[in-house]
Amino acid sequence: MATNELLSVEGVSVFYDKFRALDRIDINVGAGEIVSIIGANGAGKSTLLKAIIGQAGRVEGRIQFEGENILGRATADIVAAGMMLVPEGRRLFPSLTVEENLRLGWAVGRKGEFGFAELWRLFPALEERKRQKAGSLSGGQQQMVALGRALLANPKLLLCDEISLGLAPLVVNELYALIPRVKERGIGILIVEQDIERSLAVADRFYCLLEGRVSLAGHPREATREMVMKHYFGL
Amino acid sequence: MAGVWINQILQGILLGGLYTMFATGLSLSAGVMRFVNIAHGDFIVLACFLLLILTTSLGLNPIVATLVILPVAFAVGFGLQRFLLQRVVGENVLLVILVTFGLSIIIENGLLEGFGADPQKVAGGWMETATIGLGGGINMGLFQVVTFVAAVAVVAALDLVLYRTGIGAKIRAVSDDVAAADLIGLSSVRIYAVAMGISFVTIGIAAGFMSIWTDFDPASGPTRLLIAFEVIVLGGLGSMWGSLMGGIVLGVAQSVGAQFDIAWQMLAGHLVFLIVLAVRPQGLFPKY
Numbered sequence: 001m002a003t004n005e006l007l008s009v010e011g012v013s014v015f016y017d018k019f020r021a022l023d024r025i026d027i028n029v030g031a032g033e034i035v036s037i038i039g040a041n042g043a044g045k046s047t048l049l050k051a052i053i054g055q056a057g058r059v060e061g062r063i064q065f066e067g068e069n070i071l072g073r074a075t076a077d078i079v080a081a082g083m084m085l086v087p088e089g090r091r092l093f094p095s096l097t098v099e100e101n102l103r104l105g106w107a108v109g110r111k112g113e114f115g116f117a118e119l120w121r122l123f124p125a126l127e128e129r130k131r132q133k134a135g136s137l138s139g140g141q142q143q144m145v146a147l148g149r150a151l152l153a154n155p156k157l158l159l160c161d162e163i164s165l166g167l168a169p170l171v172v173n174e175l176y177a178l179i180p181r182v183k184e185r186g187i188g189i190l191i192v193e194q195d196i197e198r199s200l201a202v203a204d205r206f207y208c209l210l211e212g213r214v215s216l217a218g219h220p221r222e223a224t225r226e227m228v229m230k231h232y233f234g235l
Numbered sequence: 236m237a238g239v240w241i242n243q244i245l246q247g248i249l250l251g252g253l254y255t256m257f258a259t260g261l262s263l264s265a266g267v268m269r270f271v272n273i274a275h276g277d278f279i280v281l282a283c284f285l286l287l288i289l290t291t292s293l294g295l296n297p298i299v300a301t302l303v304i305l306p307v308a309f310a311v312g313f314g315l316q317r318f319l320l321q322r323v324v325g326e327n328v329l330l331v332i333l334v335t336f337g338l339s340i341i342i343e344n345g346l347l348e349g350f351g352a353d354p355q356k357v358a359g360g361w362m363e364t365a366t367i368g369l370g371g372g373i374n375m376g377l378f379q380v381v382t383f384v385a386a387v388a389v390v391a392a393l394d395l396v397l398y399r400t401g402i403g404a405k406i407r408a409v410s411d412d413v414a415a416a417d418l419i420g421l422s423s424v425r426i427y428a429v430a431m432g433i434s435f436v437t438i439g440i441a442a443g444f445m446s447i448w449t450d451f452d453p454a455s456g457p458t459r460l461l462i463a464f465e466v467i468v469l470g471g472l473g474s475m476w477g478s479l480m481g482g483i484v485l486g487v488a489q490s491v492g493a494q495f496d497i498a499w500q501m502l503a504g505h506l507v508f509l510i511v512l513a514v515r516p517q518g519l520f521p522k523y
Contacts, residue, residue: 055418079420091415093408100404107401108420149419 004031005067006157006188007052007083012061014044014051021047023212024061029157029188034179036199036220037192039209040232045192046088048209049159052190053085054078065157082110082156086163088192090146094135098126101134102149109153114185119148122178140171147175157188164195176202196228210234239494242373247490248483249375252383253441253448255482257459258466259389259475260437263397266473267410267430268316268324270331274338276460278435281342282308282442283357283451284350290357297357301443305436312435317428324427325413339456346453359447382444387479389440394475396433406430410473465508471518480519484511 007029014022022044029035039045050056052063054075063071070078084105092101102119120127123144129137134145143163150158160179164172172195179202183189193199200206200220208216208231216223216231229235261275272278282304289300323330365377397403409416409426416423445451445459462485470481485504492503511519 050418053418053420074422075417076420076422076425084420085418087415087418091412091418093411093415095411096404096407100408103401103404104408104419104421107405153420 005029006031006065007190008062008064009048009052010062010064012048012051012059012063014047014056015058015060021212022051025209025212025214027207027214027217029190031156031188032183032186033205034183034189034191034203036203036206037190037209038194038196038199038206038228038232041194043209044212045209046161049085049161049190049192053083053159076108079108079153080110082154083159084109084150084153084155084157085159086146086150086161088161088165090139090142092134092142092145092149094133096134097131098134098137098145099130101145102126102130102152105149105152110155112154114151114154116152119152122151122181123148139167140174143167143171143175147178151182155187157190158182160189160191160193162192162194164193164198172198196232200228208232238371238373240491243490243494244487245373245375246379247487249379249383249486250490251479251483251486252379252386253444253482254462254466254485255386255479256382256389256437256441256444257463258470258478258482259393260434260441261460261463262467262470262473262475262478263393263437264431264434265467267406268427270324270328271335271464272434273332273335273460274342274456275438275463276458277339277342277456278438279442279445279459280451280453280456281346282439283446283455284346284355286357286442286446287355297359297443297447301439304442305439308435308439309432312438313428313432315435316431317424320431321424321427343453343456350453352452352454354450354452356450357446363447378447382448385440385444386482389437390475390479393433393437397475402429462504465504468518469508469511471521474518474520477518477520484519
């Protein structure tokens with residue numbers, strides 16, 4: 001249990017029609033803590049993030065953010081309360097400029113101290129390209145816009161869904177170098193990632209999902225590679 | 236002889252202003268929400284009848300009456316999208332078409348019940364009869380010129396809202412990717428409703444000018460929808476300035492066609508539409 005608990009997910013199940021994508025999941029994230037969710041394809045990682053942000057199908061259980069129930073609330077309310085998702089595949093709006101995409105983050109968010117001055121300091125490459133259409137950027141730059149858009153919402157909790165997907169290793173290094181800097185601001189970070197090593201290297205704690213259930217949880221340095229592999233693949 | 240043709244082209248351009256007004260709201264709603272509101276023309280006619288009541292029963296000046304109905308129009312558009320159309324959006328395009336088609340029938344018959352089938356008109360007073368002489372036997376009606384200028388202003392204002400404001404960026408974002416908007420907490424339901432509200436404000440403005448420019452009766456709606464639809468396809472879906480060009484092309488085609496033979500007026504417009512559709516299906520100024 002984190003000392004300064006931000007998010008608490010208790011006994012959460014998610015259903016798509018008859019199919020149960022998540023089965024009574026318990027996880028929690030504290031302020032300034034990096035928590036990784038690892039798991040194979042189809043283990044329910046993205047579903048978990050969608051359930052937390054209010055975009056999953058039928059959800060049962062309890063989801064609390066800063067001690068308040070958020071299950072059943074609209075995504076816009078949850079975002080305004082201080083949670084923001086960096087969606088899988090970046091999901092920028094290609095016909096909008098970089099700056100317009102970023103401004104949307106500010107518009108939907110909590111209106112805190114993280115503004116454009118901070119953003120340009122973190123991503124100097126984006127300031128030069130702010131008038132370009134987001135669709136014209138490289139994959140790495142688009143991921144920076146997606147991350148920047150989320151940070152401009154001034155989240156207390158940041159949800160990152162597969163931010164390394166489809167990017168060159170060097171670019172992924174750059175992105176992951178930013179994560180501790182986000183944490184320094186006291187922001188809790190929940191990372192979903194298929195790249196186990198990358199994800200465990202940056203995390204304070206981790207959960208491994210297997211077929212919709214938590215198969216392993218703990219601190220990365222206490223978990224051996226064999227243990228993780230066993231619970232990752234369920235062998 | 237050339238003067239006659241120049242005159243017809245000029246009148247056609249001015250008519251294009253009115254046609255542009257029919258189309259801008261449809262262009263916005265179709266461009267953002269990707270469905271055609273079949274009742275668009277009928278709502279224009281409904282607004283015309285509303286203006287008729289305000290100007291005759293309450294004795295309001297037509298300009299004042301038009302300004303009065305604009306906030307009402309926004310509320311009607313917002314509510315219609317939020318509480319009715321939103322229920323069928325995204326399910327199946329056919330459902331939205333059926334629902335708006337149903338609305339069209341309800342409005343037409345409701346108006347027929349209330350006002351009868353006689354053509355009506357809102358009196359524009361001196362605005363209607365004043366003309367501007369250009370020499371060489373060419374005259375422009377003051378009201379027609381004002382309509383054209385207003386159409387340009389509507390297009391410019393919508394373009395400004397869409398491309399220079401926060402709400403415009405949100406509307407374009409939802410138009411780009413509805414699911415992504417919802418994922419980041421940008422409620423597409425709300426944005427859709429606002430877009431439809433804005434669309435309905437243009438319906439109110441169009442009605443203000445149409446109700447003075449021409450006769451209308453409860454069955455006038457579908458023709459207005461057809462014109463609006465042709466204008467946005469000519470201009471390119473979602474492009475506001477394209478709508479202005481589309482309106483002018485259609486207006487000039489009809490006006491020149493009518494000079495050959497009055498029976499050719501509508502036909503010439505449709506022919507130009509079909510030719511452009513065949514040669515340049517994305518429209519003259521495509522946005523999407």
